[in-house]
Amino acid sequence: xxxxxxxxxxxxxxxxxxxxxxxxxxxxxxxxxxxxxxxxxxxxxxxxxxxxxxxxxxxxxxxxxxxxxxxxxxxxxxxxxxxxxxxxxxxxxxxxxxxxxxxxxxxxxxxxxxxxxxxxxxxxxxxxxxxxxxxxxxxxxxxxxxxxxxxxxxxxxxxxxxxxxxxxxxxxxxxxxxxxxxxxxxxxxxxxxxxxxxxxxxxxxxxxxxxxxxxxxxxxxxxxxxxxxxxxxxxxxxxxxxxxxxxxxxxxxxxxxxxxxxxxxxxxxxxxxxxxxxxxxxxxxxxxxxxxxxxxxxxxxxxxxxxxxxxxxxxxxxxxxxxxxxxxxxxxxxxxxxxxxxxxxxxxxxxxxxxxxxxxxxxxxxxxxxxxxxxxxxxxxxxxxxxxxxxxxxxxxxxxxxxxxxxxxxxxxxxxxxx
Amino acid sequence: xxxxxxxxxxxxxxxxxxxxxxxxxxxxxxxxxxxxxxxxxxxxxxxxxxxxxxxxxxxxxxxxxxxxxxxxxxxxxxxxxxxxxxxxxxxxxxxxxxxxxxxxxxxxxxxxxxxxxxxxxxxxxxxxxxxxxxxxxxxxxxxxxxxxxxxxxxxxxxxxxxxxxxxxxxx
Numbered sequence: 253x254x255x256x257x258x259x260x261x262x263x264x265x266x267x268x269x270x271x272x273x274x275x276x277x278x279x280x281x282x283x284x285x286x287x288x289x290x291x292x293x294x295x296x297x298x299x300x301x302x303x304x305x306x307x308x309x310x311x312x313x314x315x316x317x318x319x320x321x322x323x324x325x326x327x328x329x330x331x332x333x334x335x336x337x338x339x340x341x342x343x344x345x346x347x348x349x350x351x352x353x354x355x356x357x358x359x360x361x362x363x364x365x366x367x368x369x370x371x372x373x374x375x376x377x378x379x380x381x382x383x384x385x386x387x388x389x390x391x392x393x394x395x396x397x398x399x400x401x402x403x404x405x406x407x408x409x410x411x412x413x414x415x416x417x418x419x420x421x422x423x424x425x426x427x428x429x430x431x432x433x434x435x436x437x438x439x440x441x442x443x444x445x446x447x448x449x450x451x452x453x454x455x456x457x458x459x460x461x462x463x464x465x466x467x468x469x470x471x472x473x474x475x476x477x478x479x480x481x482x483x484x485x486x487x488x489x490x491x492x493x494x495x496x497x498x499x500x501x502x503x504x505x506x507x508x509x510x511x512x513x514x515x516x517x518x519x520x521x522x523x524x525x526x527x528x529x530x531x532x533x534x535x536x537x538x539x540x541x542x543x544x545x546x547x548x549x550x551x552x553x554x555x556x557x558x559x560x561x562x563x564x565x566x567x568x569x570x571x572x573x574x575x576x577x578x579x580x581x582x583x584x585x586x587x588x589x590x591x592x593x594x595x596x597x598x599x600x601x602x603x604x605x606x607x608x609x610x611x612x613x614x615x616x617x618x619x620x621x622x623x624x625x626x627x628x629x630x631x632x633x634x635x636x637x638x639x640x641x642x643x644x645x646x647x648x649x650x651x652x653x654x655x656x657x658x659x660x661x662x663x664x665x666x667x668x669x670x671x
Numbered sequence: 672x673x674x675x676x677x678x679x680x681x682x683x684x685x686x687x688x689x690x691x692x693x694x695x696x697x698x699x700x701x702x703x704x705x706x707x708x709x710x711x712x713x714x715x716x717x718x719x720x721x722x723x724x725x726x727x728x729x730x731x732x733x734x735x736x737x738x739x740x741x742x743x744x745x746x747x748x749x750x751x752x753x754x755x756x757x758x759x760x761x762x763x764x765x766x767x768x769x770x771x772x773x774x775x776x777x778x779x780x781x782x783x784x785x786x787x788x789x790x791x792x793x794x795x796x797x798x799x800x801x802x803x804x805x806x807x808x809x810x811x812x813x814x815x816x817x818x819x820x821x822x823x824x825x826x827x828x829x830x831x832x833x834x835x836x837x838x839x840x841x842x
Contacts, residue, residue, distance in 0.1 A: 392739035
């Protein structure tokens, strides 16, 4: 019996020839990641274990992106703890304000994750790097603290769900809609403990940024990881960013899949996930009476260059609806600079948007756009749980960047055609 | 290892944002986490919970973010164990890693009501509803996970492992 990409990467990192779903193994980690919320607890664990050094100072990344630039004294204390730890142990990939962006945007951008890697992060959206043909999965702080000390993690090999996307995309449909639609099919628990392999002719044509968006939300179906086979598009992305040698794995033709799903994308309209669950999706045409108080474009799901370009195209020469707040947050300083050079930031400002510093921003209800009681936000982020972006009585609607931009102009959820 | 306690009943898809909202994650202080545990969903929880109580939940308990503050807030609130139809993957790992026992049992959940007294035998997976006398069998905890529990959590497990490996190097 052959193996899937995920099985091959896990086997290679456990120095095994063959692994099957359900096997437990100890894997060597290529990159371990934590942020300003999860690092403080992981640092406690590292200290308890009592090692004098990190397992490898070049294979740890610490990114203060959640509440930084700090929103209050307690979050400043947490960031300080992380900063001092990074200094003490000489963490190579610590990103200070100014070079800091969203962890899952900057790690690929800086070439710190390449195809074939095994990446573990104390952040559930670590699965984003599956877009590069890497195995990437989120864990908690204790696991991460142990990895910082030992470089190893225990993992159970997950069964894989193969999702085949075919046919042609409709206008205004992107990676975000494909993953939202799939979540609607799978449900928020449909891929629990499993790997999702994204494949098919539609995927082969998809840009890296769209792939990141899809892999990013694999966890919203409960998945351990989401993964794409690395191809020419991946190679072009990675070659200009890293000098390390990538491992390009392919699933064997006789690999064993727990389930295979085929999706005809020609049936998929832009999607809207209604409160309070990412799998509560409807086509945009059924959401046109929703009138947001705020629109947020950004996050580790949709804060990349392509996302900003698409939103700016919609907003060019138009104005945000009166009384509505549009918040745009570029995912990294490099994206921010490129957006300035391309005139995109000016387009946003002219339309009446405000620009936040590269960070997670309001996505998780930390700061920079918290919702009041009864308010609605149309957002390009990944979760719309109760109270996710603020007051427990507020509502979040998840959409792609084009729908977000059009909704900001229309004052209600809609498409650019309706403006 | 046996646990007996009063039940706090929850529904499906209890996510980590309702267990401990991110606005309270600017600290890692356990007392603060306890104060805000389930605050949006069940504001009565933090004041009403007693040492040794048990949470019984539906499908996909602990879905959402990787924040270990979620199982930690629950554990530090005094909750001795969680029984659910199923757990989200990261929450499951985190709970074991910090030494919060959890049992997966589809059948036990619906018949159990808020404030019922239930008994859990972690080694056999037996669940008994003291009021009704009903008995259920939870999915056995994998051997590997039992080793982590027996060690007292992942940190202790790793410590023992490294002591063992350094011993074998010496011998």
